[in-house]
Amino acid sequence: MIEPSNNEIDIVKSSNTKIHDVDFNNLTFGKTFTDHMFVCDYIDGSWQQPKIMPYQAMTFEPSARVFHYGQAVFEGMKAYKDENGKIWLFRPDENHSRINKSAARLAMPEFPKDYFFNGLTNLLKLDKDWIKPGLGNSLYIRPFVIATEPAISASPANSYRFIIICSPAKAYYTGKVRVLFAQQYSRSADGGVGFAKAAGNYAAQFYPTSLAQKKGYQQIIWTDARTHEFLEEAGTMNIFFRVNNKLITAPNNDRILDGITRKSLLQLAEDNQIDFEVRPISVNEIKEAARNGSLKEIFGAGTAAVVSPISAFEHDNEVFEIPNTEDSYASMFKEQLQNIQHNLSEDKHHWRYEVK
Numbered sequence: 001m002i003e004p005s006n007n008e009i010d011i012v013k014s015s016n017t018k019i020h021d022v023d024f025n026n027l028t029f030g031k032t033f034t035d036h037m038f039v040c041d042y043i044d045g046s047w048q049q050p051k052i053m054p055y056q057a058m059t060f061e062p063s064a065r066v067f068h069y070g071q072a073v074f075e076g077m078k079a080y081k082d083e084n085g086k087i088w089l090f091r092p093d094e095n096h097s098r099i100n101k102s103a104a105r106l107a108m109p110e111f112p113k114d115y116f117f118n119g120l121t122n123l124l125k126l127d128k129d130w131i132k133p134g135l136g137n138s139l140y141i142r143p144f145v146i147a148t149e150p151a152i153s154a155s156p157a158n159s160y161r162f163i164i165i166c167s168p169a170k171a172y173y174t175g176k177v178r179v180l181f182a183q184q185y186s187r188s189a190d191g192g193v194g195f196a197k198a199a200g201n202y203a204a205q206f207y208p209t210s211l212a213q214k215k216g217y218q219q220i221i222w223t224d225a226r227t228h229e230f231l232e233e234a235g236t237m238n239i240f241f242r243v244n245n246k247l248i249t250a251p252n253n254d255r256i257l258d259g260i261t262r263k264s265l266l267q268l269a270e271d272n273q274i275d276f277e278v279r280p281i282s283v284n285e286i287k288e289a290a291r292n293g294s295l296k297e298i299f300g301a302g303t304a305a306v307v308s309p310i311s312a313f314e315h316d317n318e319v320f321e322i323p324n325t326e327d328s329y330a331s332m333f334k335e336q337l338q339n340i341q342h343n344l345s346e347d348k349h350h351w352r353y354e355v356k
């Protein structure tokens with residue numbers, strides 16, 4: 001792991017704080033931002049002097065390529081504070097390597113690991129009061145990169161800006177989530193950018209998701225674009241199915257985001273001796289399992305959503321309600337994961353990273 005230092009970062013501190021205006025018990029996800037942000041420009045083949053500055057609006061030329069061709073990638077991670085005031089990140093190396101995989105797919109430059117960790121740790125130390133202790137509280141961290149070059153020819157930019165902003169958060173979905181299995185629209189396709197956290201992947205979901213929401217569903221579970229017969233993932237979460245006592249999740253491929261929560265839950269399943277399979281899951285087998293009562297749970301897993309139980313799904317205009325399960329795997333995983341994230345339990349896989 002990289003040792004952070006602030007040697008190379010220009011830091012301009014905010015002269016006042018907005019924190020006293022924030023009601024931490026009533027946060028809307030992603031609406032409130034901390035006092036500072038991290039910024040680093042890429043010009044002529046190299047990353048420039050990184051900076052931390054007060055959170056503020058930025059100006060870009062209207063011709064900046066990001067506005068025209070969506071050359072933009074991002075990450076989502078969280079910082080947690082334990083009862084002793086120590087700050088923790090969860091598997092941050094994974095976010096660093098994933099933003100670089102996403103960037104490579106969009107013909108964008110990789111961001112150096114020491115810059116990433118220096119930026120993150122110095123920013124979190126400055127804005128540490130925004131991280132509240134207690135299960136369910138966190139600071140959502142949004143690193144992202146955009147193509148800033150003012151030029152509208154359809155080709156990769158030669159200048160970029162890497163930015164990190166932070167937003168205090170509670171869990172993303174409260175209450176149970178109802179989902180629609182995709183039959184018409186697709187989020188991603190073979191050979192496409194589904195595995196990348198590319199901004200456009202999310203914009204592409206908004207319209208079909210808004211149609212699903214009109215029918216009373218919060219999310220769509222995307223299916224493979226070719227046949228719509230296999231269940232893949234939701235808009236911001238990977239998906240797990242529990243049939244009897246077996247956990248099943250779809251394998252990663254170039255259409256699915258390689259979720260850090262997903263891979264952590266698979267490890268926790270192994271630790272808890274829960275039988276699991278990583279394999280294609282057909283819509284038909286899940287409908288059949290729902291009919292014969294062997295479908296015990298469906299839940300989503302993701303940084304923002306943590307572990308989010310799904311209470312019903314619709315496919316072919318047929319609605320399937322999933323009864324409550326007493327010994328829920330979702331609740332167990334959520335508790336174990338949060339205990340690790342908040343430094344309340346042993347971290348035997350070395351997932352925690354202390355910000356100091």
Ligand SMILES: Cc1ncc(COP(=O)(O)O)c(C=O)c1O
Nearest residue numbers: 236237238257259260261302303
């Ligand atoms: C499309 C998609 N799938 C899955 C996930 C879950 O990934 P992670 O657990 O790394 O947050 C996310 C959120 O980042 C996502 O945007």
